[in-house]
Amino acid sequence: MAEFPFEISPMFEGERVRKEGMFVELGGPKSLGLELVRAADMDAIEDDKVTIIGPDLKDMEEGKTYPWAMIFNIGGELVEPDLESVVERRVHDFINYCQGIMHLNQRYDVWMRVSKDTAAKMDSFEPFGKAVMMLFKTELPFIEKMQVTFYTDQAEVEKQMVTAKEIFKARDARTKDLRDEDVEVFYGCTLCQSFAPTNVCVVSPDRVSLCGAINWFDGRAAAKVDPEGPQFAIEKGELLDANTGEYSGVNDIAKKLSAGEFDKIKLHSFFDSPHTSCGCFEVVGFYIPEVDGIGSVSYTHLTLPTIYSV
Secondary structure, eight states: OOOOSSOBOGGGTTOOOOGGGEEEEEESTTSOEEEEEEEOOGGGOOTTOEEEESOOGGGSOTTOEEOEEEEEEEEOTTOOGGGHHHHHHHHHHHHTTBTTEEEEOOTTBOEEEEEHHHHTTOSSSHHHHHHHHHHHHHHOTTOOEEEEEEEOOHHHHHHHHHHHHHHHHHHHGGGTTOOGGGOSEEEEEOGGGGTSTTOOEEEBTTBOOTTSOOOHHHHHHHHHHOTTSSEEEEEOOOEEETTTTEEHHHHHHHHHHTTTSOSOOBTTOSSSSOOOOOSOOSEEEEEETTTTEEEEEETTSOSOOEEEEO
């Protein structure tokens, strides 16, 4: 393994960089944060190249928050656009392997912090980028070449954000006409168990992952190329309740992967055995007894609650 100015290990998953120990904050609720993976031709990728557009780590002021975008380009004989979101979701995984670098959320809600201890050991984001790419190519060997561009310039991040949101919108539209009853297999994801050990994320045509980054097609692609990875097939089993979306196969996997904390998950129920949760959800719902309605607030807290009658 190449030498890096910080330790790299799965043991650092779940590590929190608190405000008092933070050198800089990247993205998050006070700024813009983005991650995006794009498939590209092998000839268009300069392997292991790290490009930084905007202030580098050594140019940043301690304690401040900066806009942040990470654009990864991947290439390989087996790489195809359907794998982009699958690889993208592993960004969370591999960044958190890096000691002193905290990564939360996904897509256009990325929130990162670099600790003072880690910043004291490196003056550039370049070794960090190389470390993450090394982890990707080690864990996902179908990625043969990879490069990354880090953006910390406000105008450039805003520009990348507009482009990325159109890409995310197109990805999500693929499952528009597919329903739970049209398939025999759902998909599960345990990426967030480093932060939420009993969370069991179930992805069906009618229900994307809690983080919003993995839809049914993404789960299928991930399970195919990385059978031992965090995304896997779930046999639906017997339909126990059509109204709430309860399936025997989902209940079995919930009990197994939550260490017995949950014995059932109803995919479309708000009150009775609702889906488990981590901290990466996009919307939180709550019951309002005074109006017998359900409200929702976006994770970013930037929109007013939406009220639905029951």
